[in-house]
Amino acid sequence: MKTSLSWLRAYVPELDVSVQVFTDAMTLSGTKVEDCVLLDENLDQIVIGQIDKIEKHPDADKLLICQVNVGSEVVQIVTGAPNVNTGDKVPIVLAGGNVAAARDGVKEPGGMKIKKGKLRGIESTGMMCSIEELGSTREMYPEAPADGIYIFPADVEIGVDAVEALGLRDAVFEFEVTSNRVDCYSVLGLAREAAATFQKPYRPVVVSDTGNDEDVNDYLKVTVENTTLCPRFCAKVIKNIKIAPSPKWLQRRLASVGIRPINNIVDITNYVMEEYGQPMHAYNLEKIGGRHIIVKTAQNGDTFTTLDGKERNLDENVLMICDENKPIGIAGIMGGENTMVTEDMEIMALEVATFDGVNIRKSSKKVGLRTDASGKFEKGLDPHNAKLALNRACQLIEEFGAGEVIGGTIDVAEPLKEPLRVKFDHKKINGILGTDLSQETMLEYFARIELDFDAATNEVTVPTFRQDIERLADLAEEVARFYGYDKIPTTLPQGEATIGKLAFKMRVEQVARNVAEHAGFSEGMSYSFESPKVFDQLLLDANASLRQSIEILNPLGEDYSIMRTSTLHGMFTSLGTNAKRRNKDVRLYELGNVYLARELPLQELPDERTQLTLGFYGTGDFFTMKGVVKAFLEKLGMFEKENYCIDDKKPYLHPGRQADIYYQDKLLGYLGQVHPTVAESYGLNEATYVAVLDLNTILDFATFDRKYQGIAKYPAVTRDISMTIAKEVSAGQIEEVISQKGGLYLESYVLFDVYEGAQIEAGLKSVAYSIVFRAKDKTLEEAEISAAMEKVIKGLEAIGAKLRK
């Protein structure tokens, strides 16, 4: 919401503060000043001068030499302006002064300094200014010429400050009005706040009934069929319309807040809309069929051409203003071409109504049109305001001689809401705020903003324009903002102590981060939504379960249209970005959710599962990744051996280099090398490895409890065995035999050599293990070790191993 300081002063005449003080105080009392434009910015030493004499420049056809009386002296100015005459009074920037912009209106930071100089050999001291050079526009100053110097009316005084005379010693504020303060979307509302903030009297415009002694009911009839969507409809009729420009001061005010002046009628409706926050609409009465306005909803499939010439599609929820034959406007959004205000119009109906805010918002979306009016209506306007605004507009019409207002007002209204009464309790308010203010202090604040106190019932009456005040907490806020948030004390909560802690899952995530980072992986983050096309990129079957994704109804585009069921696309994309930028040896991890629907379409919340995804290219291989997985599980107290089940089912992974990871028969996730075709599609030309672990599953096994096992006192005995065995037999199978047959004293085993090649028979490989035995309570005897080894060897022979001596 924009307004100028001078406009506010129209209702708070004693408001005499600097722009900075105003900005700070308003912000602290709850009406945040977001931006402020000083209209006199970079304007310096500019006075009104009168041209005494004009001569032609001897050496330049287009230049004039003017003698200008600037009050204290007469200065010589050379100008190229085409529009000046002897006797004209014009703005003169004196030598050493400053203007805001170049002649074309382009503003420079700091403006432009004007120096004494020579033009084609003739001395020039100062410059005559156009309205653009003064930092303003012809919209604000419609009397200014299109190309030339601004010329003052003849009655201005010579030598005085031209900036002041133009009314440019002003500032335009942009306020951030919060959605609950509908009343502040009006200059009057803002003025009321300013008056309350600075404790100055608030003097709203005085409006009395307008109109001649005719009766409006003889001219117009209004029927409201849907009073829920249109709680109040007021109208007046104006005849003998004389369309003309509105007064300059009004044009200037509109232009200062960015509204283009058009003509007196349009300008008045716009002006009152800003002033009262109440939109209004003028119809050419002669075009209203039967001179009867009917407010009713449209039919599905109806269309309507708004006054911008566009055809709009309607439905049964869109409220329309109609006459007896046809629709003439979309209620609260935009009028129709068929009844619009024209230059030759003689008689018009002026509508000031209130509509259901939610309906206007929905209709505005439906018809794809958001206007200043709909923007105001959708906040839900106070019906009490409508008739006031209508009279104000008619008052201006009469004042400007824009037409003759017919007596009486059509007012079709539901019973208006009574002001709300809220129980007052100053102790409770002090309790909410942590303050110690007296009842009188609080009541004084309330009086500033028209909240009346009824001592008999101990209630505060809330004016209808303050729809945000409903209960004691709301009154507390009013107290707080006028007492000053900065003055409220600063204390710390007392009361029962609570334990600060991370949820267990977050502790597991911390371990995941630490382990990943120790292994050289940096944390990435990718979006939770992606394109359904990624499933094809991952080479997934048409019926793959990962394709069962949740769709967003209103996505930003197809690329962000489904909730991810896998973190792979995010990881591959991030790795690909790095590869394309030629970053070497890149290791990334991500902790993020996938969203698995329990059924589609979604009836209940999906299963959100947190995945630890690790990915890398560069130094390392499958077993590097496996090592990270193992280290992570061990840090979570998962010391049992996890199983890697050889898999070839995941189409996005290398068919011979992928495995599912099981712990105590529960699937934790998988790892593998990314399928070269998939990798390449992400710009990954090096071997790339990925591991995905489901943290939700891991949580069932993870523990931070540890028990000390005692440090072995008795010596360990190590036996190495070497064998040849069929290539197809996996290390996992060999190790299963060792662990099953190793007996009570088996402590550990480690693979120390695998060899396939020249010395080994085709189809076989050589494998060697170190096996360690130890007893907790004694030194092992040779016989005990030999017995254990014999069982191991027999077991290995059973799966086809031949021991090498």
Next chain:
Amino acid sequence: MMQDKLQAIQAEAISLIRAAEKPERLHDVRVKYLGKKGELTGLLKGMKDISPAERPKVGQMVNDTREAIEAVLEEVKAGMDKKILEAKLQEEVIDVTLPAQKKGLGHRHPNTIAREEVERIFIGMGYEVMEGPEIEYDLYCFEKLNIPADHPAKDEQDTFYINKEIVLRTHTSPVQARAMEKGKLPLRMIAPGRVFRSDEVDATHSPSFHQIEGLVVDKNLSFADLKGTLAVFAKELFGAETKTKFRPHHFQFTEPSAEVDVSCFKCGGSGCRFCKGTGWIEILGCGMVHPNVLEMCGIDSEVYSGFAFGMGLERIALLKYEIDDMRLLYENDVRFLQQF
């Protein structure tokens, strides 16, 4: 006679020791005089020729001589060892300015660093860190937070919908509603997490970002307590000199509500490009929990009150680390991540 002999041996041995240049020579001296076949041992063997009465005395003399020789031997050896070690250390001088052998440690995402900072501070103040679903019922995301159906505030938040009842949460506040519903009071909690709003991607917007929100529900809580809590937080996060400024604002789920600015931690409040010359940086929103919200979550608003606050993690990360484009946070270029 015996005494002279011993003295001669002692003098001879010591002079040999003093003259020794290498540890090997010392060893030779030890063998020659003190060894099993050495001269002193030889003398002891000759004791049988001495009268029994004299024997203890002579034995004592031999031992004294042995000790004297050993003492010198040890002294010289220690000196020699020291010199040898010094010489060895001298040889082992390295160029300490040669490059380090660095293990390539990974780096946390700046968002996570900011989040952990905030968590650390509030855990210290007794807050429990909680999580909730990212795909959430409209009921928890809006309704229970005093944002009824068709309320314009819902539009303001640019919600992504899955269907009429299920949305991508637009804030982490639903976690608060869920925690309040559990009814364990007093409650001190923070809820960090991912949230979604339909903003197009640019340097300052992302359709997916992170918030961290806090909630305290207890008896006798006041706005003054909220101010105090956030003042402590701001000092801890941005430095002991940090000042806070509370401005009135509006949120549906709090009343009174405020926005909080902190004194610019880049310029200390004098005005710079970070704070756009104002000296202040807007950092969070907060307020006293709206009694409607308490009631909808089953808490008696006559007995209990609460305060809540929320902030954007990306905003904190961008400000703290002077990151000028939000998109960098989601590109995951290691040259970016390695700087944290």
